[in-house]
Ligand SMILES: NC(=O)c1ccc[n+]([C@@H]2O[C@H](COP(=O)([O-])OP(=O)(O)OC[C@H]3O[C@@H](n4cnc5c(N)ncnc54)[C@H](O)[C@@H]3O)[C@@H](O)[C@H]2O)c1
């Protein structure tokens with residue numbers, strides 16, 4: 001298949017484009033490198049350097065490529081930053097996606113896999129969270145993605161756009177030769193691994209006063225390889241189905257302190273911590289029910305154990321900074 005991958009120089013888009021290329025698909029990456037490096041682009045893909053806001057370039061790329069599907073990863077991704085600069089997130093995530101949808105409509109592209117997020121749910125009323133749970137984001141990042149989901153619903157109903165919205169929980173881990181390196185890094189696991197490598201002196205714990213057993217936030221960590229598989233299944237399913245919404249998580253929650261303990265076990269390094277106030281906009285607990293995609297598409301994640309996910313990230317992190 002011919003696939004357009006927006007944000008293909010990033011962590012998840014870079015992983016998925018490598019898997020697509022390895023499977024024989026023809027991939028075009030569209031990225032402006034605002035949060036990534038050119039060197040992260042997979043070998044064997046065509047690269048278009050550009051901003052999603054550039055309607056003419058986007059439309060030209062689509063018209064020329066005549067893709068079988070679009071995978072849309074490009075976005076700003078920091079919930080914490082979105083609490084300080086909400087306007088940035090609505091422009092970068094919501095408005096640019098509208099530009100993409102318009103360009104797809106103008107060029108006859110009908111299949112989209114969209115990177116949505118657990119942040120659409122906000123503070124859940126109960127866990128694990130199913131897809132029909134209340135959608136009430138606690139930060140503008142989540143809202144910027146929920147607005148896209150609402151646009152997608154109407155583009156589907158009125159223009160027949162076929163889409164899959166995958167609500168990822170916390171993505172982690174690495175595959176052979178490629179892993180998580182955000183620019184700049186704000187995510188818990190790579191930051192703790194930096195401490196293990198001696199690149200940082202300690203890890204900040206954002207909040208010890210949450211209503212959880214140890215007082216720190218709980219998240220559901222999903223291996224990037226398993227997440228990538230969900231994308232391939234969703235793209236394939238869109239040949240038959242027209243509107244898919246799925247949670248992608250492991251169904252098990254780990255607190256910030258448990259993640260730090262896991263890194264200590266896996267790396268054998270002491271990890272000094274620094275207790276800090278809460279980061280604004282963080283929900284206390286986000287744990288997925290992913291039964292729907294398992295039942296409907298036969299998704300079967302391979303990495304159930306947090307230690308295994310972290311071990312894969314650790315292997316890659318050490319090589320990257322060797
Ligand atoms: N990493 C996670 O835990 C997680 C969880 C839930 C959802 N998501 C979503 O998954 C997607 C990928 O996340 P990631 O972790 O790979 O992030 P990332 O920052 O590594 O990748 C995003 C890529 O998009 C590019 N980009 C951003 N804005 C652009 C624009 N306007 N035009 C062109 N390129 C642009 C960046 O340069 C970068 O290469 C995002 O949509 C994110 O919201 C990620």
Ligand SMILES: O=c1ccn([C@@H]2O[C@H](COP(=O)(O)OP(=O)(O)O[C@H]3O[C@H](CO)[C@@H](O)[C@H](O)[C@H]3O)[C@@H](O)[C@H]2O)c(=O)[nH]1
Nearest residue numbers: 077117118119169170186187188204205206217256279282
């Ligand atoms: O230095 C740090 C960094 C993070 N945290 C905490 O660790 C948890 C995980 O944080 P982080 O790794 O930044 O991820 P999230 O803020 O949970 O967001 C991720 O996971 C969401 C889905 O759950 C996605 O929507 C986002 O794109 C993705 O960044 C949160 O409770 C943070 O408060 C710390 O205590 N110290």
